[in-house]
Amino acid sequence: MTLAPLPGHPHIAYRDGELCVEGVRVRDLAQQHGTPLFVYSQAAMRDALAAYQRGLAGRRHQICYAMKANSTLAVLQFFARQGCGFDIVSGGELERVLAAGGDPAKVIFSGVGKTRAEMRRALQAGIGCFNVESEAELEVLDAVAVELGVQAPVSIRVNPNVDAKTHPYISTGLKGNKFGVAHERTLATYQRAAQLPGLRVVGIDCHIGSQITEVAPYLDAVDRVLDLVQEIEAHGIAIDHVDFGGGLGINYQGDTPPAADALWQQLLARMDARGHGQRKILIEPGRSLVGNAGLCVTEVLYLKPGEQKNFCIVDAAMNDLPRPAMYQAYHAIVPVQGRAGAATQVYDVVGPVCESGDWLGRERALAVQPGEHLAVLSAGAYCMSMSSNYNTRGRAAEVLVDGTRATLIRQRESAADTFRAEILPK
Template sequence: MTANTLPGHPHFEHRGSELFAEQVRLSDLAREHGTPLFVYSKASMLAALAAYQRGFAGRKARICYAMKANSSLGVLQVFAQAGCGFDIVSGGELERVLAAGGAGKDIIFSGVGKTRAEMRRALAVGVGCFNVESEAELEVLSEVAAAAGKVAPVSVRVNPDVDPKTHPYISTGLKGNKFGVAHDRTVATYQRAASLPGLKVVGIDCHIGSQITDEAPYLEAMDRIVDLVQAIEAVGIPIHHIDFGGGLGISYNGDQPPAADDLWRKLFARLDARGFGDRQFMIEPGRSLVGNAGACVTEVLYLKPGEGKNFCIVDAAMNDLPRPAMYQAFHAIVPANPRAEAPQTYDVVGPVCESGDWIGRDRVLAVKQGDLLAVMSAGAYSMSMASNYNTRGRAAEVLVDGGKAFLIRERETAADQMRAERLVS
């Protein structure tokens, strides 16, 4: 039987007329669990993690999974068992880490709008570090920590004003972005942090954006952060760890991001040259660990020919796969059971009552009603951003490990959605 691995997805391949995730047929999973259905490859996640681990070999470094990319408990469990920490941005994400077997000390708490309640809960479970994003947040966190009789470990997220050359919605390190403390306010902010009774300065943080496919912005940001560490330590404030965030991209449509191990070898060479290679480092990859580990399996409901467009209407929609509607993003779409017939060009669209509900434009497909399609690179920012628009239940999720498949999320019902609602009596 001929096997054809999908480009950029080494653990998804066509074997004859079937698309497999590792050793499991996607058509079998769709038959058992229905569609739309998210399928994740554990081997793909661990292979992506291994590239970072190779890049950090011999270094003092900690990988903290940026769970906003995919916060499903079964996915978090994979990274917890692999020894990762976690980067969170909300109190809800904190609770998910704990439910998946993570510990407070393994958590970095990022985000520009932490509430007092979230701070108190994070302090109670002993989070490893707060990445503070404004001077006002320093004051509030010190007050909350002192009132609880605790000292909060902090690093300040610095905005280095580096262009990551990515989509503007996911660019986070420029002057006009809401994230971090301005580069020219950094030393003064650290002096204030060091003076506050409820805080202990432990590090410095930087994150410039997401889906970055060029190494140059990382090198530029690294130089700026090292300059700042030197300036901060020159005023008597030691920096125990340097956190370079995440943001490394994946291949959606022939993109060529640097491999994680190659990128970090270059970054460490730069750090060694500046005398900083022996520091403690933290990073928070998200998309690059899970993005190409996932596919969304969807059924073709109808084929609708038209004068200007042919439409392939599927049962997955913008509430399941928000990236095309939100970012005009590209996801490869491949048949789960390829046909030999002549293909046609379709816009692949969902059932949601919006013209923006499209999954792919101008896709060449040989399909018939009832066929299954796999929307690839759906492991990141799909389920974590999914909604109930049009009272659509969120899809089921399956984690594949070799020849075994585990249901890690049941399909959501209308009753599930209405459980917390009340009629007016």
Template sequence: MHPDRLPGHPHIAYAGDELFVEMIPLSALAQQYGTPLFAYSKASMLAALAAYQQGFSGRQVQICYAMKANSTLAIIQLFAHAGCGFDVVSLGEMQRVLVAGGLASRIIFSGVGKTRAEMHAALEAGVGCFNVESEAELEVLNEVALNLGLQAPVSIRVNPNVDPQTHPYISTGLKGNKFGIAHEHVVQTYQRAAALPGLKVQGIDCHIGSQITQESPYLDAMDRMLDLVEAIEAAGVPIHHIDMGGGLGIEYQGETPPEAAVLWRKLLAKLDARGFGDRPLMIEPGRSLVGNAGVCVTEVLYLKPGEQKNFCIVDAAMNDLPRPAMYQAYHQIVPLKPRDTTPETWEVVGPICESGDWIGHDRDLSVAQGDLLAVMSAGAYCMSMASNYNTRNRAAEVLVDGSQAHLIRAREGYADQMRQERLIT
């Protein structure tokens, strides 16, 4: 029997006893492209984006896809065609946006460790704004901009000390995090930025974390941001836009994050109540646009019963799906073609030589050697974090659009991995 429901979007669902992405059975994709395989629903991504757009109806808002969630070129292209800007954290991500047809003027360049070379390239490309994360970065960016005879448009990322109530590795807005400038130093930092001739102050930015599933952290952060805008402008520095970052969670295991449209109606009401309703906004969603649009298909290689644990060994591994090993994260695992047999409890693990190479603990599955499984909610922070550990080739990726499947990343080969290496002669 197949599960009663799958988390996320209905564009990935069972029809009869077969798991489909939109109108294509995943088993057919696995047969054509092999496993491990990432498959994404175009309709799911556009529906997630539409929820934000609905919440912003009639407002001045630029949605910038946070491409660290998934930086595959065709996915960037999809969001560029849908009118999105992009939040990047490296020169490589910026280059991907430009190759995929995104506009430099709609790029926000974030990150705590921008190099001079990255600043130089971004300024020459004409990026829309730098989200500056430290006072030292202000000074370096000013110097780079003056050397180019340009002014760098800047927002300052504020650390509002709001607890996002999420995993500590993906919490970014507390005093103990490396991101942003502590809110008690923000006004003087803006005054310094306004005094530097190579900078042009544009806005204010915050990002409190990722996989946030409650409204209250956002509402608290908005209050603190608006307090700061009032203080900064009272000190003589105009703030032209407010960037509330991203971080809205998705359902992996029973979470009920707020709907994007509902959350933003509440945040906009707060803006209106405090007199900022006409202020242009930016947001940077990532996971909430792509996370539940993707699945990873994997084949059961071996079943290995044991005295304490039964191991279901699959051909996907921690290099393909890093989140369980890195964050102890949960992904639902379901069969592509369910068996009508009594389930047993399995540790679903990969082939890599690490005890940390697990995909799911204590999963009740009716499974046999050679079966195909779907690891759900794999659209975010899987392929973008994938590696070649154990000299494993990275998986293929397919974008499904109705009854059409587009190969958007060919499976990597060993020659691809070794292309830049040299033997000693």
């Protein structure tokens, strides 16, 4: 048996010309469950998490999976069983955590637009912390907590004005972004929080963006946050934990982000050098835990030659894989069944949705025929969680692979599923 792992995807490999996720042939999964189909490697998720655990070993810490990356219940259950908490941004995500068996005491509630109903539900569930993102939110959360007769544990999310050098849509730490309290307003906001009877200050939070591939922005953010911690505590307000968010990138197209354990060695060294080694650390990784654990399998429907472009039309579309349409993002696309020596042709890989923006990959050299399958790699994050029913397309099925066992974890939606909640007027 010949084995050829894909670069950056150690648990996705060709075995005798057949693409496999761990010990399962992707072609068999496509035939059994149909396409489009998302397939996830449990070993890849475990390895990604282990790198963070190694980097933080011996420190007071809590890893909170940023579930907006992939909120499928079976994925949440896996991370809960590994001892992770969760970073949520909506009341719906809280319900998913609870349904998957997550511990509410390990939940951090982020997001700029929490409603009173969401705050109330989170307080009743007993979540670990609210990452408050504005002074106005602080006042509303206090009122809701007082009404319930409890204190809300809070951390202020600081906007440190650090350039993460990433796509503008996923940058969150600059002055022009909507997130967090301005660096210059942080002390005043903490002083107000300390005065409010319904709040209990427990930490400080910072998140500068997503798909970060350099260490320098993190080090810059660490210094700015620790400066604020010292200033806040000098005014008599204790800070127990420091939350540095997430955002570590993955390899989509030759990207070279630092390994999670190497990154945290550097960040912890900076904290130690500044005398903050005793503080509890919270982090919120998402994409780096699940992104390269998943792929999307799609069937080739038609090959359409043209004067300027050749099109490979597949059954997956922008509703299944929104990142190319939204961010002009790159995903590697590989054949599920390799054909040694076959001549390649350059294609734009496009879906059937009626939008010119419905493309999955541009100018890809592929040797494929209608009826064969392709795999879109690095599809574990921000694909299924952002998918939609546009063009009344049912969302894809999902499969979780553990060794040689493949488990269906989401059924494919039918057309009836997509309009089940709608009501025809009489």
